[in-house]
Amino acid sequence: MAQVSLTFPDGNSRSYDAGVTPAQVAADISTSLAKKAISATVDGKHWDLQWPIEADASIALHTLQDEAQANELIRHDLAHIMARAVQEIWPDTKVTIGPVIENGWYYDFDRSEPFTPEDLGLIEKKMKEIINKRDAVRTEVWDRARAVKHYEDNGEPYKVELIDAIPGDEPLRMYWHGDWQDLCRGPHLQNTGQVPGDSFKLMSIAGAYWRGDSKRPMLQRIYGVAFRNKEQLKAHLTMLEEAAKRDHRKLGREMDLFHMQEEAPGQVFWHPNGWTVYTTLQDYMRRKQRAGGYREINTPQVVDRKLWEASGHWDKYQHHMFIVEVDESRDGENDDASAKNREQTRINALKPMNCPCHVQVFNQGLKSYRDLPLRLAEFGSCNRFEPSGALHGIMRVRGFTQDDAHIFCTEDQIQAECARFIDFLANIYEELGFPEFEIKFATRPEKRVGTEESWDYVEGALENAIKAVGREYTLEPGDGAFYGPKLDFYLTDAIGRVWQCGTFQVDPNLPERLGATYIAADGAKHRPFMLHRATLGSFERFIGILIENWEGKLPFWLAPRQVVVASITSEADDYVNEVVTKLAAAGVRAEADVRNEKINYKVREHSVGKVPVILAVGAREVEERTVSVRRLGEKQTSMATLDEIVASLTAEATPPDLR
RNA sequence: GCUGCUGUAGCUCAGAGGUAGAGCACUCCCUUGGUAAGGGAGAGGUCGAGAGUUCAAUUCUCUCCAGCAGCACCA
Numbered sequence: 001m002a003q004v005s006l007t008f009p010d011g012n013s014r015s016y017d018a019g020v021t022p023a024q025v026a027a028d029i030s031t032s033l034a035k036k037a038i039s040a041t042v043d044g045k046h047w048d049l050q051w052p053i054e055a056d057a058s059i060a061l062h063t064l065q066d067e068a069q070a071n072e073l074i075r076h077d078l079a080h081i082m083a084r085a086v087q088e089i090w091p092d093t094k095v096t097i098g099p100v101i102e103n104g105w106y107y108d109f110d111r112s113e114p115f116t117p118e119d120l121g122l123i124e125k126k127m128k129e130i131i132n133k134r135d136a137v138r139t140e141v142w143d144r145a146r147a148v149k150h151y152e153d154n155g156e157p158y159k160v161e162l163i164d165a166i167p168g169d170e171p172l173r174m175y176w177h178g179d180w181q182d183l184c185r186g187p188h189l190q191n192t193g194q195v196p197g198d199s200f201k202l203m204s205i206a207g208a209y210w211r212g213d214s215k216r217p218m219l220q221r222i223y224g225v226a227f228r229n230k231e232q233l234k235a236h237l238t239m240l241e242e243a244a245k246r247d248h249r250k251l252g253r254e255m256d257l258f259h260m261q262e263e264a265p266g267q268v269f270w271h272p273n274g275w276t277v278y279t280t281l282q283d284y285m286r287r288k289q290r291a292g293g294y295r296e297i298n299t300p301q302v303v304d305r306k307l308w309e310a311s312g313h314w315d316k317y318q319h320h321m322f323i324v325e326v327d328e329s330r331d332g333e334n335d336d337a338s339a340k341n342r343e344q345t346r347i348n349a350l351k352p353m354n355c356p357c358h359v360q361v362f363n364q365g366l367k368s369y370r371d372l373p374l375r376l377a378e379f380g381s382c383n384r385f386e387p388s389g390a391l392h393g394i395m396r397v398r399g400f401t402q403d404d405a406h407i408f409c410t411e412d413q414i415q416a417e418c419a420r421f422i423d424f425l426a427n428i429y430e431e432l433g434f435p436e437f438e439i440k441f442a443t444r445p446e447k448r449v450g451t452e453e454s455w456d457y458v459e460g461a462l463e464n465a466i467k468a469v470g471r472e473y474t475l476e477p478g479d480g481a482f483y484g485p486k487l488d489f490y491l492t493d494a495i496g497r498v499w500q501c502g503t504f505q506v507d508p509n510l511p512e513r514l515g516a517t518y519i520a521a522d523g524a525k526h527r528p529f530m531l532h533r534a535t536l537g538s539f540e541r542f543i544g545i546l547i548e549n550w551e552g553k554l555p556f557w558l559a560p561r562q563v564v565v566a567s568i569t570s571e572a573d574d575y576v577n578e579v580v581t582k583l584a585a586a587g588v589r590a591e592a593d594v595r596n597e598k599i600n601y602k603v604r605e606h607s608v609g610k611v612p613v614i615l616a617v618g619a620r621e622v623e624e625r626t627v628s629v630r631r632l633g634e635k636q637t638s639m640a641t642l643d644e645i646v647a648s649l650t651a652e653a654t655p656p657d658l659r
Numbered sequence: 660g661c662u663g664c665u666g667u668a669g670c671u672c673a674g675a676g677g678u679a680g681a682g683c684a685c686u687c688c689c690u691u692g693g694u695a696a697g698g699g700a701g702a703g704g705u706c707g708a709g710a711g712u713u714c715a716a717u718u719c720u721c722u723c724c725a726g727c728a729g730c731a732c733c734a
Contacts, residue, residue, distance in 0.1 A: 106729095114663060206729030207662025214731045218662050221729070253670075262707080262725040317734060353734060387660050387732060388725085396733080481734080532734095569691045596691080604695035618693055630694060637694060 006059045016053075023049040023190070026061050036063045038073050038194060039187050046072070048187030050139050064194075064228055072100055075226050077137075077189045078127070078200055079105040082224060084180035085126035086111075095182065096158040096210065096219055103236060104200075104225035108208055110158065115220055120202040123222070127200075134193030135177040139186060147172050147183065158210065159183050199233045200226035243495060248547040249393040255552055255610055257560065258394065266391045266398030268540055273560035276589065277546075278539055280558055282379060284655050285403050285428075285536065291657075292424050294377035294405055299357035301381060305347045311356040311513055314349075322350040322383045322398075354380035355507075355532060358406040359514040362528075367518040372528065373409035373417055379539075380404045393544060400538040407531040408516065414458060417531055418465035418487070418504060425489055425502045425535050426469075431656040432546070433555065434491040438498070439471055442479035442486050449483055449509060458506050459485050483509035493549040501542060505532040552610040553632055556652045561611045563590040563649060565627070566602040568618030570594065575622045579615060579642060586650040607632060613649065 006025060007013040016025065022040035026033045026049065040047040043057045046069060053059070062069040079098035086093050086109060098107030109115075142150075144163060151159040162183060163172065175184045177192050189195065201224060208221040227233045244250075252258050257274030260267065270278060289296065302324055308314040313321070329344040351357060358376050367374070381401045390396050407417050422439070429437050441462060444455045462485055466473050473487070480486055489502030507530045510516075517525040536542040546554060556562055565579045573594045583590035593602050599616055606614050615627040616637070627645050630637045640648070651659075 117664080204728060205663065208730045209661075212731075214661070218730075220662075223729080260726095265725065313734070320732090320734080355734090384733080389660060389730080390732060391726090566694090567691095568693055571691080598690095598692045598697065599694055600692085601696055602694085607695055614694080616694060618691095620693085628694075635694085 004053055005056045006053065007057070009058075009060045018054050019052040021050050021052055022047060022059065022061060025059065029061075033061065033063075037061050038063055038066075038189050039069055041069070046187055048139060049190055050137075051187070064196075067228065070228050071226075073187065073189050074195050074200075074228065075100040075105040075224075076184075077192065077195050078224060078226050079107050080175065080177070080180075080182055080184070080188070081127050081130050081192055081195065082123060082202070082222065083107050083109075083182060084130060084178065085123050086222075087180065089122060089126055094156055094158060097162065103227075104203070104223065106208075106221050106223045108210070108219040108221045110210075110217065110219050115205045115222065117205070120205070120222070124202050128197050130178070131192050131195050131197040133178065134191045136191045137188045138176045139188070140174050141171045142174050144168075144172060147174065151183075195226075196229060198230045199228060200224055201233060201237070246495070246548040246551045247393075248395070248544040251547050251552040251610075252394070254608065255547075255560070257547070260394075264399075265388070266386060266396075268394050268397060268399070274543070276560040277543055277554065277558055280655070281536075281539060281543065281546075284657060285379075287655075287657055288424070288428055289377045289403075289405070292375075292420075294375040296377050296379075297358070297361055298378055299351070299354060299361065299380065301350055301383075302348045303351055303357065305349055307356050307360075308349055311359075311510060313352065313356070317352060318349075320385050321352050322385055324348045324350060350383035351380070352382055352384045354378050354382065354402065354404045355406055355510055355530070356514060359510060359516050359530070362406075362408050362516050363514070367408075367528075369410065369518055369520045369526075372518060373407050373413050375405055375407045377403075377405035394540040395544040397538075397540050400540045402534050402538050403536045404532075404534050407533065408511070408518075408528040409531065410520075410526075411457065411461075411529055414506060414529060414531065415461035415465045415468070418462055419468045421504055421531075421533055422465065422469045422471060422487075426471075428535055429489075429491055429502075433549065434493070437489050437491040437502075439466060439473040440476050440479075440488045440490065441466065441473045442476040442481075442488065444485065445478045445480050445482060447482055448480075454508070455485070458508075462487060462504075462506070481505060481507070483507050491545075493545060494551075497548075499545050501537040501545070502535050503533065503537070507532055553612065554610070556612050556649075557655045559610070559612050560589070561591060561606075561609065562588055562653060563613045563615060564593050564602070564606045564611050565590060565615045565617065566593040566599060566606070568599045568616055570596070571619055572617045572622050575617055575625075579617065579627060579645075582642065582646050583649060586646050586653075588646075588649050588653045603630065615645065 002018040003015045004018050004020065005013050005015050014028075022042070023034065023037070026037040037049055039049060039062045041060045041062065042053055064070045079100065083095050083098055087095065090111060090113070092111065094110040096108040096110060098105060147163055148160055151157070151163070166172065173184055173186050175182050175186065175188055203223045203225055206221050206223070207218045210216040210219055225233065225236055227236065252274065255273060256271050257277065258268050258270045260269065286296065305314055308321070326346050326348065327344060328346050358378065361376060362374065379401050381399070383399050386396060386398050391398070409417055426437070429435065443459055448455070466487070484506035486503060486505035488500050490498045490500050492498055508527065511528050511530050516528055516530070518528050520526045546558070563583055565576045567573050567576045576592045576594055580590045580592045593606070595602070603614055603616070610632060612632045614630040616630060617627055621627055626639050626641050628637050629640050629645060
């Protein structure tokens, strides 16, 4: 029999009969390893202990100590164990797919009855029984026809479809534990008992389309999380609770920032506190843009469909636009807005984006090449009819304001404008507390307009720009818009979540469609390029991100209520008002709290309200003309004179770009 | 939009086929208290909207609206 030589991580190698399995190798080393082993890595590939090795290879055996492999296998086996548990409880359920995801797994089922939250408990119990049985996992490679017939006979049409989608040269693996069987590429554990029975939890039930296609049947998905030990599970569940505490919808209510109500779904009612954050951020962006060479403009909300037809949006995005029909024959006195005089009805759309209007501004008057690059910025209020299921607090809304701008320029200005924008954005993200961000570079898609030479040039310009400013990027081939490549900017928040906010897109198409031209040095009319770019994206969403990033404890300059001056006894009320007046005169957002409440009560209330600084004053402070300073989140207080605290808080209230 | 769940006081939530309850918040009174909830009293609800079943519906059924989770979508 042929021999294979297996090389271990320590550099030693041993010789075995060809077709040896890692399980046999483990047994050859020690009985305890044979028992503890969960899988192997063979020539870099994660390998089932039962799979034969037919050629010389490097080999490493894994146990539960190897975190990456252990989590992968535990989660994968749990997906199968859960599917088995479900089919044992409800035999008419059809199984589909069940992959490993971050922290756990899911499995999609087809069953006429919906699962209920109570069912999760039943399933979990059954899963624990299966784990306790310690059923051996067995695998075989089947040929295609046999597998298809097997699933057809067993009434599992989804599996048949999956087999059809597997490339012909890949082996079809069947896996068993107990009497239960599934199609799976593996690898798996040795037996169900290797799964820690106390370190997983079924989390939720949700609908999911078969193969992610909204035209296909909706299946029922069950999500679970799993780890190597119960401490890790507990830590994960604690982390979820921490994340929930940051929810901007909850903090928005607690901090009295905004509300939403059903008469205006997906639109924000900003309260004084929230609007303070909004305008402070907007003032900041306005200064940044002015300094960055942008000219600010403002364009209409309600625009005739003719413009949207010309821009191409009417064709593509009509269903996502708010349409406003107006009977222009109404005389004002006997108005009935709903009575439609067809001949005189004008169809408008609320603008879902600003670019067509910006081209209209560009098109006024003849533009010279000397005017370029022309950077037109707008805090553009847009409305999009988002599907109801997409709405989420102020993060995904139907009415929002973009920090939008369009740069009209020549082809050879693209690279410099791109580099300039990346620096602009990096500086703003840094100042707003997001020093880390990632650039994704999306290149030409399959369906596109324009010549190959033009795509080559523009993609090259973007790539050179990124390099020129010394940044890294990841390539997203084929993800660009049909008219041009783009850069997307992803920032990382305090708990490691990634948000796409900024974007930079090259567009030669819209100027073409809307007839934008400039007079070049040669005296002839030329077509400008248009660069779409946004830094924050939308104010609504970005403020949501800020709230969650800071857990409501916004940096002092952005905090809606910066200081509360609280009296300890009513004797101090006059002095409280004096302190507030001084701070307000210095541009600090300060409020007095002279209510008939104890200082404990006031401290608690304003701490819960995330006020960054509480100044407590009693008889002593009045006497000495000082304040007792308490910072949010700190138990320790300190003393300062009135002049000192006004000076230091004034400095702190200064936005980062003005320091 | 799809699947499932939810909708009761400003907030968080109990409750039941016979028209409602708690805690916090709110108002008033007592209390002037030194850094995360002092005490007492009071007021507050067309039980998301509409229809149906019933002697009787906030409770059961249906439709709609909104929210939540996930999926799909995101110019």
